[in-house]
Amino acid sequence: MAQYSSTLDGVFQAVSDPTRRAVLGRLGAGPASIGELAAPFDMALPSFMKHIGYLERSGLIRTRKTGRVRICTLERGTFDLIESWLGEQRSIWEGRTDRLERLVTTGTVDKEIPA
Amino acid sequence: MAQYSSTLDGVFQAVSDPTRRAVLGRLGAGPASIGELAAPFDMALPSFMKHIGYLERSGLIRTRKTGRVRICTLERGTFDLIESWLGEQRSIWEGRTDRLERLVTTGTVDKEIPA
DNA sequence: GGAATACTGAGCCATGCGGCTAAGTTACAA
DNA sequence: TTGTAACTTAGCCGCATGGCTCAGTATTCC
Numbered sequence: 001m002a003q004y005s006s007t008l009d010g011v012f013q014a015v016s017d018p019t020r021r022a023v024l025g026r027l028g029a030g031p032a033s034i035g036e037l038a039a040p041f042d043m044a045l046p047s048f049m050k051h052i053g054y055l056e057r058s059g060l061i062r063t064r065k066t067g068r069v070r071i072c073t074l075e076r077g078t079f080d081l082i083e084s085w086l087g088e089q090r091s092i093w094e095g096r097t098d099r100l101e102r103l104v105t106t107g108t109v110d111k112e113i114p115a
Numbered sequence: 116m117a118q119y120s121s122t123l124d125g126v127f128q129a130v131s132d133p134t135r136r137a138v139l140g141r142l143g144a145g146p147a148s149i150g151e152l153a154a155p156f157d158m159a160l161p162s163f164m165k166h167i168g169y170l171e172r173s174g175l176i177r178t179r180k181t182g183r184v185r186i187c188t189l190e191r192g193t194f195d196l197i198e199s200w201l202g203e204q205r206s207i208w209e210g211r212t213d214r215l216e217r218l219v220t221t222g223t224v225d226k227e228i229p230a
Numbered sequence: 231g232g233a234a235t236a237c238t239g240a241g242c243c244a245t246g247c248g249g250c251t252a253a254g255t256t257a258c259a260a
Numbered sequence: 261t262t263g264t265a266a267c268t269t270a271g272c273c274g275c276a277t278g279g280c281t282c283a284g285t286a287t288t289c290c
Binding site: 026 | 123124127137139144189194201203205207208222
C-alpha cells in the first residue's frame with residue numbers, strides 16, 4: 001500500500017541474499033503468488049515472508065492481495081539505482097573530479113531517490 | 116595475503132553500507148592509507164577497520180602493509196560481478212528462457228566466481 | 231633509547247537477520 | 261456450515277553486524 005522509498009542501502013541489502021535474488025529472478029519472468037514463489041525453497045512460510053518483506057520495503061517488488069492470494073510483481077525501475085551507482089563509481093575512476101570533490105568534503109557517495 | 120573469493124552475497128553485502136560505499140568512492144580516485152580513509156568518519160578506528168575487513172573479504176579492495184602504514188587499493192574487476200548479475204536479470208526480462216529454465220528447476224540465479 | 235604514530239587485537243554491547251513453531255485470520259469450496 | 265487453503269501474526273533462538281573501549285605491537289622520529 002505505502003510507497004516505500006528505495007535507498008541504496010536497502011536495495012543492496014535486499015539483493016545480498018541468494019533466496020531473494022532467486023525470487024527476483026523468478027519474478028523477472030512475470031508476476032507470481034507467494035505460494036508459487038515459496039515452493040522451490042525448503043523453508044517455513046513465515047521465514048519466506050520475511051524475504052518478501054525486505055524485497056518490498058526495498059522497492060524491488062510490489063505486492064497486492066486478491067482474495068486470499070498475494071501476488072508479487074517486479075519493480076524494474078528500482079534496478080536502475082544499482083546501475084547508476086555503478087556508473088558513478090566508474091565515472092570517479094575516469095577522473096571526473098567534480099563529484100569527487102563533493103565526496104572528499106562530505107565523505108559520501110550516496111545517492112538516494114527522493115521520497 | 117590470501118585471495119578472497121568474491122561472491123555476490125559478499126559483494127552486495129559489502130556495498131550495502133554507506134560508510135563502505137564512501138570508502139570505495141574515495142579509493143576510486145587512487146590508493147589511500149587506513150588513516151586517510153578513516154579521517155572523514157566520526158568513528159573509532161577499530162570500528163572503521165571492520166568495514167575495511169568486509170571490503171577486503173568481499174574482494175572489492177586489496178590492502179598491503181608498508182612499514183606501519185596499510186595502503187588500500189580498489190579491485191575494479193570485482194564490480195563486474197554486480198554488472199553481470201544486472202545483465203542476467205535483464206536478460207530474463209527479455210524472455211531468454213534458457214537461463215530461466217535452470218532458475219525454475221534449481222531455484223537460483225546465483226553466479227559465483229570460481230575460487 | 232624514548233616517545234609518538236599507525237594500526238591491531240580482545241572483548242563488550244545493542245540491534246538486526248534468517249531461521250523456526252504455534253496459533254490466528256480470511257476467502258473459497260463442498 | 262464446515263473445511264481447507266493461503267497467508268499472517270507473534271514470539272523464540274542463535275549468529276552476524278556495527279558500534280565502543282582499552283590495551284598491545286610495530287615503526288619511525290628526535
